[in-house]
Amino acid sequence: ARNNIVMCHQYWGDIGAASREYHLVQSLLEPGAYHHVRDQSALSHADNLLFAGQMEASLHLLSIAVQSGTISSDKFTQQIGELQKCHVLHHAGCNHQSIQILERLLPILNQSRYRVYETFGQFLLADCLIEAGRIDEARSRIEAGAQCLPSQNLVCQINHCISLARFALSTGDLAYSNRQFFFAAQLSRKDGYRRYLFEAWLNL
Numbered sequence: 724a725r726n727n728i729v730m731c732h733q734y735w736g737d738i739g740a741a742s743r744e745y746h747l748v749q750s751l752l753e754p755g756a757y758h759h760v761r762d763q764s765a766l767s768h769a770d771n772l773l774f775a776g777q778m779e780a781s782l783h784l785l786s787i788a789v790q791s792g793t794i795s796s797d798k799f800t801q802q803i804g805e806l807q808k809c810h811v812l813h814h815a816g817c818n819h820q821s822i823q824i825l826e827r828l829l830p831i832l833n834q835s836r837y838r839v840y841e842t843f844g845q846f847l848l849a850d851c852l853i854e855a856g857r858i859d860e861a862r863s864r865i866e867a868g869a870q871c872l873p874s875q876n877l878v879c880q881i882n883h884c885i886s887l888a889r890f891a892l893s894t895g896d897l898a899y900s901n902r903q904f905f906f907a908a909q910l911s912r913k914d915g916y917r918r919y920l921f922e923a924w925l926n927l
Contacts, residue, residue: 729767733774734878736917742771762788762800766807773811774918781811802832806844809851818851825851833871842872842879846886853893861890881910881919888926901927 729748732741745768752761765788772781785804792800805828812821825848832841845868852861865886872879888903904923911920 729764729771733767733770734916734918736921738771738774742768742775745771759795759797759800762791762795762797762804766800766803769804769807769811773807773814778811778815782808785811798835799837802828802835802837803840806832806840806847809844810847813847813851813854816854818854821851822848822855838871838873839876839879842868842876843882845871846882849886850889853889858890858893861893865890877910877914878916878919881907881916884910885919885922885926888923892926 729741729744732738732744745764748764749761752764765784769781769784769788772778772784785808789801789804789808792798792804805824809821809824809828812818812824825844829841829844829848832844845864849861849864849868852858852864865883868886869883872883874880884903884907888900888907891897891900891903904926908920908923908927911917911923
């Protein structure tokens, strides 16, 4: 349950509180016990480190979590850890490396039926392709993400708006880009997702 609280603090834009909750979770776990809880908690904290600009620390923690998931045959930790690694690499400017991993990972996420994470992966790949100047491929990935997007998932909807906005900006359609960023900000503000509200505001 406390791992979910870590994610809630992230969505609310309070990385300090999310980090404190993570360390509390770690202090409650006995050494060697509950590997899946420890690993999934590490995945959440890796995002905290990314948002704090500590990319090397984030990649290091993800590497440990994925290795632990491999040893324990925890496919969720392995796959989501790889997805988060791509997110960090994208923010570090390593888009080519992120594209290579995502192109291999997305069919696996599809087979695992992790629709939310598959959606995130498609939109992340689109962002990487935009940065690489591969605009037509980026459009296809946004369309693929929209097709697998769980309609009831607000975070996926917000990510869709942001991806559309970035794509429009890359093609010079500033008006449509601003509308999508504004819509993402509206959705984020309505339900308290300040993490995405900040991102949308910064692009307006």
